[in-house]
Amino acid sequence: MTQAIVVEGLRKRFGHREVLHGLDFAVERGTVFGVIGPNGAGKTTTMRCLLDIIRPSAGSISVLGQDPRRAGTALRRRIGYLPGELHLEHRTTGRRMLEHFEAISGTVEPGYVNDLADRLNLDLDRQTRKLSKGNKQKLGLLQAFMHQPELLVLDEPTSGLDPLVQQVFHAMVREAVDSGTTVFLSSHVLSEVQQAADAVAILRDGEIVTVSTVEALRTAAVRQLRFTSTGTEAHDVGALLARVPGVGNVAVRELPADGHAAGAVEATATLSGHVQPLVQELARLSLTDLVLEEPDLEEAVLTLYTGGPENKPAADTGDAGSTGSTGASINAGSSPPRAEGAHRA
Amino acid sequence: MPRILPLFTKALTDSWRSTLAWALGLTAACMLYLPLYPSIGGSAQMQDLINALPAEMTKALNYDQIASGPGYTQATMFGLIGFLLMSMASIGWGAAAVGGDEETGLLELTLAHSVTRVQVVLERSLAVLVRIAFLSVLVFLLVLGLNGPSQLGIDVGHLFGAVVLFAALALLSGTAALCAGALTGRKIYGIAAGAAVAVLGYVFNAVGRQSPDVEWLLSLSPYHWAYGNSPVTNGADWGTVAGLLGISAALIALGAVALQRRDVGV
Numbered sequence: 351m352t353q354a355i356v357v358e359g360l361r362k363r364f365g366h367r368e369v370l371h372g373l374d375f376a377v378e379r380g381t382v383f384g385v386i387g388p389n390g391a392g393k394t395t396t397m398r399c400l401l402d403i404i405r406p407s408a409g410s411i412s413v414l415g416q417d418p419r420r421a422g423t424a425l426r427r428r429i430g431y432l433p434g435e436l437h438l439e440h441r442t443t444g445r446r447m448l449e450h451f452e453a454i455s456g457t458v459e460p461g462y463v464n465d466l467a468d469r470l471n472l473d474l475d476r477q478t479r480k481l482s483k484g485n486k487q488k489l490g491l492l493q494a495f496m497h498q499p500e501l502l503v504l505d506e507p508t509s510g511l512d513p514l515v516q517q518v519f520h521a522m523v524r525e526a527v528d529s530g531t532t533v534f535l536s537s538h539v540l541s542e543v544q545q546a547a548d549a550v551a552i553l554r555d556g557e558i559v560t561v562s563t564v565e566a567l568r569t570a571a572v573r574q575l576r577f578t579s580t581g582t583e584a585h586d587v588g589a590l591l592a593r594v595p596g597v598g599n600v601a602v603r604e605l606p607a608d609g610h611a612a613g614a615v616e617a618t619a620t621l622s623g624h625v626q627p628l629v630q631e632l633a634r635l636s637l638t639d640l641v642l643e644e645p646d647l648e649e650a651v652l653t654l655y656t657g658g659p660e661n662k663p664a665a666d667t668g669d670a671g672s673t674g675s676t677g678a679s680i681n682a683g684s685s686p687p688r689a690e691g692a693h694r695a
Numbered sequence: 696m697p698r699i700l701p702l703f704t705k706a707l708t709d710s711w712r713s714t715l716a717w718a719l720g721l722t723a724a725c726m727l728y729l730p731l732y733p734s735i736g737g738s739a740q741m742q743d744l745i746n747a748l749p750a751e752m753t754k755a756l757n758y759d760q761i762a763s764g765p766g767y768t769q770a771t772m773f774g775l776i777g778f779l780l781m782s783m784a785s786i787g788w789g790a791a792a793v794g795g796d797e798e799t800g801l802l803e804l805t806l807a808h809s810v811t812r813v814q815v816v817l818e819r820s821l822a823v824l825v826r827i828a829f830l831s832v833l834v835f836l837l838v839l840g841l842n843g844p845s846q847l848g849i850d851v852g853h854l855f856g857a858v859v860l861f862a863a864l865a866l867l868s869g870t871a872a873l874c875a876g877a878l879t880g881r882k883i884y885g886i887a888a889g890a891a892v893a894v895l896g897y898v899f900n901a902v903g904r905q906s907p908d909v910e911w912l913l914s915l916s917p918y919h920w921a922y923g924n925s926p927v928t929n930g931a932d933w934g935t936v937a938g939l940l941g942i943s944a945a946l947i948a949l950g951a952v953a954l955q956r957r958d959v960g961v
Contacts, residue, residue, distance in 0.1 A: 364961060401807045404958035423809035431807035437800030441709070453701035454808040493804075 354379045354501050354532035355400065359409035362395055362556075369395050370556045372409065377534055377549075382527055384547030385536040391553040393536040394434045397505050400534070401431050414501055427456040430494035434505035434536070436486060440479040444489050447478060448496065456497035463496050469518055483510040495522060502526060504535040508542045520545050540567075571645035575619045575628070578605070579635040587615050587635070594631050596623030614638070702805075702815055706822035710788065714826050717784040718833055724776045725837040729768065729845045736767035755901035760925060764847035768838060769927040773861050777834060778918070781861065782893040785827055785869030790885030792819040793954060794876020803960040812959075816877055816951035823869050831862035849927055856931025860921040863939035867917050868893040870943040870950075877950030880959065892917060917942075 355377040362370040370392045377383040385393050398404045399411060402418040411418055416425050439447060444467075452458045467474050472488040481489070487510045494502055502523075508516045523533055523546050537543045543550055544564045552559040562570075575597070579587060584602045591600045597619050605614040621628055625642070632640070698704065735741045745758055753759045757774045760766030793816060796802040806812065835858040842849050872889030876882060896918035903912035903919065913919040920935050 364958075398803075398958075398960070403803055403806055404961060423811055426807060427809040429807070431804070433800070433803050433807070435800055437804070439709075439801060450701065450705050451804075451808060453698040453705075454805070454810050456809070 352379055353377060353412075354414055355383070355534060356412040357396070357400075357409065358411075360396065360399060360406050360411060361408040362392075362399065362404065363407045368407075368556065370399075370406075373553075373556075373558055375551050375558060375561055377532060379532050380527060380530050381548040382523060382533040382535065382546050384543030384550045385534070385553055386538065386540050386543050386550060387536075387553035388538055390555075392556040393538075393553055394505055395556075396553070397431075397434070397503050397534070397536065400503055401426065401429065427497070428500045430497065430499040430502045430504075432490045432494045432502075432504040432507055434509075436490040438478045438481075438486055438489060440477075442478055443476060444472065444474040444478060444481070444492075447489065448474070448493055451493045452496070455493075456499060458496050459498070462498070463492065466492050466495060466522075469522070470515060484512060484515065487511055488515065491519065491522075495526070498526075498529070498531070500531060502531060502533045502535070504533065506537055507535055508537070516542075568645050569624060570622055573621045573625075573645045574641075574643040575621050576617070576639075576641045577632065577635075577637055578614060578616045578639040579637050580614050581636050582615055584615050587617050590631050590634065591617065591619055594621075594628045596621050597628065598622070700818055700821070702810060702818035703822050703825075706792070706819050707825060710822070710826065713784070713787070714829065717780060717830055720780050721777060721830055721834055722837060724780060725772060725834065725841065728771045728776060729838065729841040729847065732764055732767045732845050732847055736761040736764065751905055754904045757922075760928070763928065764842075764845075765849045765853065765928040766925060768847055768849060769857065769922065769925050772834070772838065773857055773927060774922055777861065778864070778893075778897070781827070781830060781865035782868050782889070784830065785823065785865040786872045786886055786889030786893065788823045788826060789869035789872030789874075789889055790876050790882045792816075792823060792873050792876065793950065794873075794880055794885040795882035797876075797880040797959060798882050800960065806959055812954045813951045816873070816947060816954055820870065820873060820947045820950075823873065824866060827862050827866050827869065831858050831865075834858060834861065850930070853927055853930040856933075856936075857926040859936055860926050860931050860939070863936055863943070864896075864917060864921040866943050867939050867946075868896075870946040874946040874950035874953075877954040880957075880961075 353376045355375075357373055357375050360370055360373040361368060373392075373396060375383075385396065387393055395404065399406050400413055400418060402421075405419060413421070414425060414428055418425060445463075448463055452463075463474070467488075470488040470492065472485055472492070476485075478486065478489070487507075491504075491507060494504060508519055511519060523535075527533060533546070535543065535546065540550070544567075547564055549561060549563050550567060551561045584604050588600055588602045591597050591602075598621075600617065600619040602615060602617040605616055621642070628642075742762055745753055745761070748758070750759075757770035761770045793802070796805070802815070805815065835854065838847070838849065838854055838858075839851065841847065842851075842854075868889040871892045872885040874885075875888030876885030879885075896916045899912040899916035900919040900922070903909050903916060913923065917939065921939065924932060926932070
C-alpha cells in the first residue's frame with residue numbers, strides 16, 4: 351500500500367446543488383499533498399468526506415487502505431484532523447480540551463503535548479475563550495498532531511498564524527513527513543502550500559483543474575522578462591522573441607541614444623514554460639542587462655481559477671503527479687484571465 | 696489513554712454549573728411551596744377560596760386535589776413548578792447534546808476522533824438521564840424531609856413512585872429534544888420538539904379534564920399518563936413508567952440512527 355489516499359469519481363450533492371463533480375486524485379504515503387482553490391471550491395467538503403463527517407453522493411474513497419464510511423473508529427485514530435472552521439468550547443482550558451481529545455484519540459506520548467505547546471509558544475492553561483484566533487489555531491494543530499497520526503488532514507492550517515509560527519508549523523510538517531506521516535492540507539493561497547507540498551491539486555468549482563508538483567507549477571508559471579541589448583534593431587529583437595515558445599506580451603522599444611552606443615533596445619515580455627530555449631536565443635544578443643523574475647505562482651494559479659470552461663483541459667487527465675499533462679494545462683491557463691465574475695465562491 | 700465512557704463523563708463534568716443551578720431552583724421551589732401546605736391546602740378559608748374559583752380553572756391547575764397533603768404536593772410540586780423546572784432543564788440538555796453541539800461546530804471535531812455517532816448519542820443521552828436522576832433524587836429527599844414538618848402525610852412508597860414518574864416524564868421531553876436535535880442538527884428544533892411534548896402534554900391534560908367531549912385529549916398527554924391517577928396519593932402505575940421510558944429509549948435510538956445516516960455540520 352503506497353498510497354495513503356485514493357479518491358475516485360468523488361461527487362457530493364447537497365440537495366440539488368452538486369459541489370464536487372467527480373474528483374480523482376491519489377496521495378502517496380509519506381508525502382505532502384496540497385489542495386488549493388478559492389473559498390467554496392470544495393476543499394473542505396473533500397476533507398470532510400475523508401473523515402466520514404459527510405458522505406459522498408458517488409465515487410469511492412480509500413484512506414490508509416480503508417473505506418472511511420466502514421472503517422470506523424480504528425481508522426480515525428490513525429488520522430489527525432484540523433477543521434477549516436475551528437470551533438472550541440468556551441468554558442475550558444487548552445489542557446483540559448486536549449485531555450478530552452486524548453481520551454477519544456490515539457495514544458499520546460507523555461510530554462509530547464507540552465513539547466508541541468512550547469514550540470508553538472502556546473499557554474495551555476489559559477481559558478480557551480480568551481485565546482486569540484492564532485492561539486486557537488495552535489490548539490487545533492496540537493490536537494491534530496499530538497497522537498502522531500499516520501495521516502494529517504489539515505484544512506487551512508496556517509490561517510491566523512503569524513509568520514514565525516507558520517515556520518514552526520512547516521517544521522512540524524517536515525518532521526512528521528520524515529517519520530513517515532502523510533499530510534493532506536489545503537489553502538486558498540499557493541504560497542502557503544508551496545513551502546510544504548510535494549504535489550498540489552488545484553480545485554475550482556468542485557473540479558480538479560490540475561494535479562501537479564510545485565516544481566512543475568513553477569516551470570509552467572509565468573515569469574516577467576526584461577532585458578536591454580545593444581547593436582540590434584528593435585524589430586529584430588521582436589522577431590527573435592517571437593521564435594521562443596512560451597513568450598508573450600512582448601514590448602520592445604529603442605532607448606534614446608544618450609551615452610549609449612547606437613541601437614540600444616529594451617524589451618519586456620512574459621515567459622511561461624522552460625527557460626532554456628529563451629537563454630539560447632538571448633545568447634545571440636549582446637545584453638547589457640537581464641532580469642528574469644521568480645515565477646509568480648500566485649498569478650499562475652489565479653489564472654487557472656478564473657479561466658472559463660474551455661480553459662481546463664487537465665481536469666480529465668489530472669492524475670497525481672502527472673507533470674507531463676500539467677505543463678500543457680498551465681499554459682492553457684495562462685491565456686489572459688477572464689473577468690473576475692467567472693469564478694464563484 | 697482510553698477512558699471509560701469519555702463522552703459521558705465529559706458531558707457530565709461540562710454541565711455541573713447548569714445542574715447545580717437547576718438543583719438550587721428545585722430546592723427553592725420545594726422549600727417555598729411545601730411548607731405552605733398547612734396554611735393553604737389544609738385551611739378551610741383557602742378551601743372556600745378555591746371553591747369560589749371556576750371549576751375549570753381548579754381542574755386545569757389540578758387544584759381540585761390540594762385539600763390533602765399528597766394532593767397538594769402532586770398539584771404544586773410535581774404537577775406545576777417542579778414539572779416546569781425539570782422539563783426546562785431536560786429540554787435544554789437534550790437539545791444541546793447533539794443538535795446544539797453540531798450547530799456550534801464542535802461535533803465535527805469530536806466525530807473526527809475515534810468515536811462512533813451512535814456512541815455520541817448514547818453516551819450523551821446517558822448523561823441527560825443521570826442529571827435528571829440526580830435532580831429527581833434531590834426532589835425525593837426534599838419532599839421526604841418536608842413530609843413531617845409540613846404535615847404532608849405522604850406515603851414514602853407512593854412518593855418514590857411519583858418521583859420516578861416525574862423523572863420519566865421530564866426524560867421524555869428531554870429525549871424528544873435530543874432526537875429532534877440529532878435529526879436536524881439544530882438546537883432550536885430540539886427545543887421546539889421538547890417543549891411541544893411538555894407543553895402540549897400539559898395543555899391536553901388541562902383541557903381534557905374539562906368535559907367528556909374532549910376527554911380523548913387525555914390519551915395523547917404524557918402528562919396525563921404520568922399524573923392522571925395522582926401518583927403521590929395513589930402510587931405509581933409501573934406500566935406507565937415502563938411506557939414512558941420505552942418511548943424515551945425509542946427516541947434515543949431514532950436519534951442515533953438518524954445521526955448515523957446523515958452528513959454532519961452542513
